[in-house]
Amino acid sequence: MINALRGMKDLHDVESAKYSHIVETAAGIAKRYGFEFAETPQLEETALFRRSVGESSDIVGKEMYEFEDKGGKSVCLRPEGTAGMVRSFVQNKLDRAGGKHRWFYHGTMFRYERPQKGRLRQFHQFGCESFGEASVYEDFHIILMIKDIFDALGIRFKLAINSLGCPQCMPGFKETLVKHLHDIDDLCPDCDRRIQTNPIRVFDCKNGSCQEKFTSLPRLLENLCGECDEDFNELKALLDRFDIDYEVDRNLVRGLDYYSKTAFEFISDEIGAQSAIAGGGRYDRLVEFLGGKPTPAVGFALGIERIMDLVQLPEQNRQGWYFGVMEEQALHSIARLAHKARQSTPCTVEYKRKGLKAHLKGADKAGARYCAVIGSDELQEGTIWVKDLQQKQEQTVAVDMLNFTR
RNA sequence: GUGGGUGUAGCUCAGUUGGUUAGAGCAUCAGGUUGUGGUUCUGAGGGCCGUGGGUUCGAUUCCCAUCAUCCACCCCA
Numbered sequence: 001m002i003n004a005l006r007g008m009k010d011l012h013d014v015e016s017a018k019y020s021h022i023v024e025t026a027a028g029i030a031k032r033y034g035f036e037f038a039e040t041p042q043l044e045e046t047a048l049f050r051r052s053v054g055e056s057s058d059i060v061g062k063e064m065y066e067f068e069d070k071g072g073k074s075v076c077l078r079p080e081g082t083a084g085m086v087r088s089f090v091q092n093k094l095d096r097a098g099g100k101h102r103w104f105y106h107g108t109m110f111r112y113e114r115p116q117k118g119r120l121r122q123f124h125q126f127g128c129e130s131f132g133e134a135s136v137y138e139d140f141h142i143i144l145m146i147k148d149i150f151d152a153l154g155i156r157f158k159l160a161i162n163s164l165g166c167p168q169c170m171p172g173f174k175e176t177l178v179k180h181l182h183d184i185d186d187l188c189p190d191c192d193r194r195i196q197t198n199p200i201r202v203f204d205c206k207n208g209s210c211q212e213k214f215t216s217l218p219r220l221l222e223n224l225c226g227e228c229d230e231d232f233n234e235l236k237a238l239l240d241r242f243d244i245d246y247e248v249d250r251n252l253v254r255g256l257d258y259y260s261k262t263a264f265e266f267i268s269d270e271i272g273a274q275s276a277i278a279g280g281g282r283y284d285r286l287v288e289f290l291g292g293k294p295t296p297a298v299g300f301a302l303g304i305e306r307i308m309d310l311v312q313l314p315e316q317n318r319q320g321w322y323f324g325v326m327e328e329q330a331l332h333s334i335a336r337l338a339h340k341a342r343q344s345t346p347c348t349v350e351y352k353r354k355g356l357k358a359h360l361k362g363a364d365k366a367g368a369r370y371c372a373v374i375g376s377d378e379l380q381e382g383t384i385w386v387k388d389l390q391q392k393q394e395q396t397v398a399v400d401m402l403n404f405t406r
Numbered sequence: 407g408u409g410g411g412u413g414u415a416g417c418u419c420a421g422u423u424g425g426u427u428a429g430a431g432c433a434u435c436a437g438g439u440u441g442u443g444g445u446u447c448u449g450a451g452g453g454c455c456g457u458g459g460g461u462u463c464g465a466u467u468c469c470c471a472u473c474a475u476c477c478a479c480c481c482c483a
Contacts (some may be wrong), residue, residue, distance in 0.1 A: 003474080058481050080483085109483080114407080116477060125483060134410080150455030190480080206480080255482055265483095276483055328439070358436090360443035375441060389443065 007121025030104040038103035040084035052083040054257025055196030078109035090292035118274030127301035134296035169225035206302035277301035320346035322363035330374035
């Protein structure tokens with residue numbers, strides 16, 4: 001027997017129903033916020049992710065599905081969605097075109113990690129990217145949109161926000177931080193590495209003994225430049241005004257190198273250790289990094305599988321038709337009726353001759369509203385017996401008179 | 407990459423201090439006297455007890471290995 005690869009899952013039944021419910025709900029709301037559907041390839045040049053996601057991230061460092069294609073080019077299955085969207089934005093010269101561009105997408109992402117609850121090697125994200133809008137109101141609207149999506153899906157969450165600064169304030173802060181960090185002894189190996197790669201991320205260290213040593217360190221949030229500080233205060237004011245609960249988390253650092261200014265994370269405490277159900281923020285420099293004209297941008301992604309653990313599927317009413325026969329000669333007759341029915345309503349056909357009871361059971365199981373059966377009497381008279389499983393009413397009508405737009 | 411847990415029917419799990427034909431519930435299928443569902447009753451099908459090796463007269467049970475899976479660290483959606 002051949003099994004699916006580790007960390008890769010099939011989707012059936014309620015799982016697939018949840019999946020499409022989430023995507024349809026999120027897409028509907030994104031459209032109302034002015035986002036349009038966009039699609040980019042799942043396979044991209046390795047260099048794209050190295051440059052955008054960042055060499056210092058674990059994603060690029062050890063989690064990418066990277067291989068050579070038959071032409072000898074190094075390619076990667078995308079580990080996240082933003083890089084491809086930005087590449088597409090630049091390649092289509094929309095940076096030169098100016099104006100605002102708002103895209104939403106959903107699809108498969110790949111990361112070569114050890115699977116656990118809420119973490120797969122192939123997983124799915126729904127995300128939005130907004131290009132060309134520098135206002136912090138856009139950051140706010142994106143947060144508001146995610147809240148709308150979770151509200152529509154009936155999912156409870158906590159919101160954490162932070163500011164990661166900009167080229168004006170971040171580099172200077174980073175330097176002084178590194179100086180302080182060099183004065184501290186006995187940091188964990190991860191933190192030692194972070195000093196080299198991305199010192200801000202030490203604040204994200206889960207190691208308790210490290211955290212104790214960091215309490216007296218300067219924080220970026222208290223050392224933001226005027227504009228970043230103003231924007232962050234504005235964001236908080238907007239969230240307050242809309243009664244959106246949040247927590248300022250100074251340790252919140254996005255795992256991807258391209259973020260600046262606003263960073264946020266939606267968290268659920270009901271799904272195990274992998275608790276981030278959505279994350280995002282501003283990335284004003286990424287378009288430029290990837291060869292485009294400097295263009296402000298902000299976006300987010302939500303993890304569909306993690307949300308699948310939380311959503312309740314809306315109750316499905318009985319709908320459509322079930323056709324069955326008690327005499328085999330009637331099969332061609334119900335085949336024709338079913339074909340007609342399917343023009344306007346879902347419909348299943350049982351090919352096997354069965355007793356009425358078995359057909360009713362079958363119709364019930366199929367979730368059909370109407371059970372239509374031709375037995376020996378009906379066959380002789382050119383009629384069909386129909387029962388409304390919801391109203392518990394039944395009638396026998398001439399085959400030609402059967403209509404499906406009830 | 408590191409640590410721990412678990413592999414018995416389609417699913418959820420019992421079980422055997424090592425002993426002949428391995429169990430339950432759910433699901434599936436068939437029936438409960440001429441053709442009435444979602445609640446019932448009866449019956450049937452379905453298992454190389456994850457795989458390979460070892461100990462033993464005998465292993466699903468004990469030991470080792472291996473694979474798979476789950477959870478956690480790490481990291482992140």
